[in-house]
Amino acid sequence: MKIGVFICHCGENISRTVDCPRVAETCEKIPGVEFSIDYKYMCSDPGQKLIKDAVEIHKLDAIVVGSCSPNMHERTFRSAAVAAGINPFLVEIANLREHCSWVHEDVESATQKAIELVRMAVEKVKRDKPLSKIKVPVTKRVLVIGGGIAGIQAALDVANAGYDVVLVEKEPSIGGHMSQLSETFPTLDCSQCILTPRMVEVNQHPRIKLLTYSEVEKIEGFIGNFKATIRKKARHINEDICSGCGQCVSKCPIKKKAFSSFEEGLAYRPAVYIPFPQAVPNIPVIDESVCTYYRNGKCGMCVKACDRQAIDFDQKDTMMVADVGAVIVATGYKLYSIGKQPLGSKYKGYGEYGYGKYKDVIDGLQFERIASASGPTSGEIKRPSDGKEPKKIVFIQCVGSRDPAKGISYCSKICCMYTAKQAMLFRHKVHDGEAYVFYMDIRAGGKMYEEFVRRAIEEDHVNYIRGRVSRIYEENGKYIVKGEDTIAGVPVNIDADMVVLASAMIPHDNAPGLAQKVGIPYDKYGFYNESHPKLKPVESTTAGVFLAGACNAPRDIPESVAMASAAASKAIILFSSDSLEREPVVARVNEDLCAGCFYCRKVCPFGAVEVRDIKDMNGVVYKEVAYINQGVCQGCGTCTATCLSKSIELAGFNNEEIFAEIAAL
Amino acid sequence: MDNKEKHIENGWEPKIVAFVCNWCTYAGADLAGTSRLKYPANMKIIRVMCSGAVDPVFILKAFERGADGVLVSGCHPNDCHYNAGNFHARRRWDLFHALLDFAGIEKERLQFSWISASEGKKFADVVTKITNDIKMIGPFKGYQEMNRQFTTEFPEQEKEKLVQQCTEAEAVNG
Numbered sequence: 001m002k003i004g005v006f007i008c009h010c011g012e013n014i015s016r017t018v019d020c021p022r023v024a025e026t027c028e029k030i031p032g033v034e035f036s037i038d039y040k041y042m043c044s045d046p047g048q049k050l051i052k053d054a055v056e057i058h059k060l061d062a063i064v065v066g067s068c069s070p071n072m073h074e075r076t077f078r079s080a081a082v083a084a085g086i087n088p089f090l091v092e093i094a095n096l097r098e099h100c101s102w103v104h105e106d107v108e109s110a111t112q113k114a115i116e117l118v119r120m121a122v123e124k125v126k127r128d129k130p131l132s133k134i135k136v137p138v139t140k141r142v143l144v145i146g147g148g149i150a151g152i153q154a155a156l157d158v159a160n161a162g163y164d165v166v167l168v169e170k171e172p173s174i175g176g177h178m179s180q181l182s183e184t185f186p187t188l189d190c191s192q193c194i195l196t197p198r199m200v201e202v203n204q205h206p207r208i209k210l211l212t213y214s215e216v217e218k219i220e221g222f223i224g225n226f227k228a229t230i231r232k233k234a235r236h237i238n239e240d241i242c243s244g245c246g247q248c249v250s251k252c253p254i255k256k257k258a259f260s261s262f263e264e265g266l267a268y269r270p271a272v273y274i275p276f277p278q279a280v281p282n283i284p285v286i287d288e289s290v291c292t293y294y295r296n297g298k299c300g301m302c303v304k305a306c307d308r309q310a311i312d313f314d315q316k317d318t319m320m321v322a323d324v325g326a327v328i329v330a331t332g333y334k335l336y337s338i339g340k341q342p343l344g345s346k347y348k349g350y351g352e353y354g355y356g357k358y359k360d361v362i363d364g365l366q367f368e369r370i371a372s373a374s375g376p377t378s379g380e381i382k383r384p385s386d387g388k389e390p391k392k393i394v395f396i397q398c399v400g401s402r403d404p405a406k407g408i409s410y411c412s413k414i415c416c417m418y419t420a421k422q423a424m425l426f427r428h429k430v431h432d433g434e435a436y437v438f439y440m441d442i443r444a445g446g447k448m449y450e451e452f453v454r455r456a457i458e459e460d461h462v463n464y465i466r467g468r469v470s471r472i473y474e475e476n477g478k479y480i481v482k483g484e485d486t487i488a489g490v491p492v493n494i495d496a497d498m499v500v501l502a503s504a505m506i507p508h509d510n511a512p513g514l515a516q517k518v519g520i521p522y523d524k525y526g527f528y529n530e531s532h533p534k535l536k537p538v539e540s541t542t543a544g545v546f547l548a549g550a551c552n553a554p555r556d557i558p559e560s561v562a563m564a565s566a567a568a569s570k571a572i573i574l575f576s577s578d579s580l581e582r583e584p585v586v587a588r589v590n591e592d593l594c595a596g597c598f599y600c601r602k603v604c605p606f607g608a609v610e611v612r613d614i615k616d617m618n619g620v621v622y623k624e625v626a627y628i629n630q631g632v633c634q635g636c637g638t639c640t641a642t643c644l645s646k647s648i649e650l651a652g653f654n655n656e657e658i659f660a661e662i663a664a665l
Numbered sequence: 666m667d668n669k670e671k672h673i674e675n676g677w678e679p680k681i682v683a684f685v686c687n688w689c690t691y692a693g694a695d696l697a698g699t700s701r702l703k704y705p706a707n708m709k710i711i712r713v714m715c716s717g718a719v720d721p722v723f724i725l726k727a728f729e730r731g732a733d734g735v736l737v738s739g740c741h742p743n744d745c746h747y748n749a750g751n752f753h754a755r756r757r758w759d760l761f762h763a764l765l766d767f768a769g770i771e772k773e774r775l776q777f778s779w780i781s782a783s784e785g786k787k788f789a790d791v792v793t794k795i796t797n798d799i800k801m802i803g804p805f806k807g808y809q810e811m812n813r814q815f816t817t818e819f820p821e822q823e824k825e826k827l828v829q830q831c832t833e834a835e836a837v838n839g
Contacts, residue, residue, distance in 0.1 A: 109706040606747070
């Protein structure tokens with residue numbers, strides 16, 4: 001093998017402390033080095049030409065460049081090598097600038113170190129093998145998990161770009177929490193009015209396959225080639241026949257057995273139900289747990305009511321498999337349960353506020369339903385306990401959020417805004433009503449947000465009190481809210497008719513479970529981790545899996561939508577070519593040496609190690625060995641260090657190469 | 666310390682090898698350079714993709730090849746580019762460090778640290794510290810001692826056979 005060594009002066013950056021001509025001279029004597037030269041700027045065009053010419057004249061097989069960090073110009077020199085007809089992976093960089101000339105002062109020792117660094121690189125390049133980029137085919141279809149506003153936006157963006165989408169939603173209808181909201185800050189436009197057209201668009205889009213009342217069972221595979229298994233839960237209604245007329249719903253005799261989760265427990269729903277009138281798809285679901293038929297095999301009122309015979313009591317859960325190239329996770333959030341928490345919960349709850357004990361102490365989403373025109377009170381503000389109009393409402397912010405003592409240190413971000421909105425809505429609807437807000441700080445960062453809060457205070461005369469509430473108790477039909485005004489430094493007692501708690505946003509209970517199925521990391525609360533908090537906010541650390549909305553951290557609607565569009569565009573970028581190209585730095589197993597202990601499988605952070613059967617001539621399996629999926633492997637090399645039989649090699653960093661570097665010290 | 670003075674008088678400079686991960690510590694070392702921080706020239710870096718890929722054999726090999734000290738450095742816990750490689754490195758290092766200690770090799774010869782891409786200063790400090798530590802305890806003679814024993818205590822014939830075996834093994838392993 002003929003090696004060329006090229007030492008760069010980097011102007012004076014290297015040559016000031018490293019005697020470059022001497023390095024070049026000395027390195028020429030290293031066995032295998034055919035040609036060695038120093039030059040002022042190796043990365044410049046003449047410098048690169050020097051490399052190309054040298055390769056041609058001296059018939060070089062590999063090159064070593066002593067220059068700046070490989071993070072800086074490795075790519076430059078690799079392209080130069082390619083132009084000269086050398087495999088780009090037969091190029092090694094000795095870092096003479098960042099690791100030598102810039103950090104040492106003594107010319108003699110720096111030059112000596114530079115020589116040794118080049119020698120190490122030469123020994124490594126001698127053992128380097130030519131590698132070529134790996135190509136992985138891409139299935140151009142996206143799986144979107146979660147049909148809230150983030151999932152809807154992501155699905156529409158991908159579908160409108162011309163790719164197929166499978167949208168999976170666990171509830172009977174898409175829409176998520178946004179469909180429950182009354183009006184949205186800071187414009188006070190009706191949430192359903194802006195959301196429902198999007199929901200309908202999803203349902204009618206030819207490229208979107210909508211699977212409601214379905215859950216992701218497992219996801220296998222890797223970027224460009226995922227295989228998702230989806231469980232379609234039994235609706236007990238034949239979706240192909242049902243016209244959504246709602247006859248079964250109105251005829252169901254079970255009226256007061258189950259609370260509507262859409263109405264946040266403020267209303268009942270029948271055993272066969274459509275979660276809300278604008279549901280998409282507009283197809284009911286039979287709740288087995290309360291339906292009389294499933295208890296004693298009788299009733300069947302819905303069957304009689306349905307003139308299309310769409311009721312199917314024997315329907316079973318079905319499994320289906322979807323091949324997708326990318327996954328967008330948009331599973332959203334739930335509210336911190338503010339009552340007493342069950343024993344062993346990581347959260348402590350707020351028993352002192354009496355949520356669950358007093359009917360008129362409610363959380364933010366329940367107030368949204370009360371204020372919503374489509375809600376149980378048709379938009380009139382009424383107390384859940386007696387249906388009377390409350391005249392004095394106390395809103396308490398940061399219930400759960402920013403309270404490490406209760407288990408959550410983070411700010412839920414949206415509560416300041418929605419509390420201001422709710423107080424405003426109350427004042428608009430109950431003109432002689434008084435609204436009080438207990439707050440810790442007002443965090444109104446966002447376009448028109450601060451102005452909105454000021455409007456609540458100045459125009460709608462909402463009373464903002466800075467301080468915490470210690471206790472709420474009932475006295476003569478009133479709820480006594482005992483708090484403190486920390487600005488005035490006085491205790492405050494308010495006899496309220498109703499209390500609204502702005503409880504924290506937390507991930508769903510099964511968020512970690514889904515994360516494990518999809519193979520993405522999550523933080524201690526259960527929010528999914530982004531790959532880089534600044535520069536890769538919508539990528540998960542698993543290639544091909546993207547995040548959108550509140551499953552990543554508390555987010556409001558505009559942020560969720562922006563994130564969803566970003567995640568969609570990341571998926572579309574992925575689909576812009578038919579196959580993916582990636583660096584060939586991946587691990588490979590020598591199947592002859594592999595003993596099949598599968599320790600590599602235990603340490604691989606990406607699940608890239610598979611079991612491969614080795615068969616004899618008769619097709620009988622006589623040995624199981626590890627096989628590393630080239631598409632999944634990210635090239636960390638942890639398996640190579642773990643492998644007992646040393647049968648795994650990381651391309652570009654194999655043991656032989658590293659031993660050679662060590663030997664050249 | 667008299668030992669130290671003796672070594673320095675002889676003009677002895679320790680040889681130190683660092684196995685660093687590509688994403689954090691290598692970039693941290695680059696940052697030390699761009700920030701023009703100064704540290705002793707005794708350490709040479711061998712880049713690996715992840716600290717999890719550092720095989721204890723690399724460390725032994727380095728000692729065998731005359732290194733007086735070895736540094737292994739990766740990303741901070743939870744910052745690993747590959748999620749968990751540095752945790753594997755930490756476990757492996759804990760055991761291996763104890764083993765070296767058990768074998769009578771000074772603990773300071775093998776050091777481990779977390780240096781992120783933004784910690785150029787820490788990198789310079791760690792290099793300075795390990796260089797000073799090694800200067801304190803002097804050259805590592807373990808392998809040379811073994812070689813001497815090997816050359817004096819073995820009968821001539823046996824020795825030749827073993828030497829041949831070793832060279833063959835070297836040719837294979839590089």
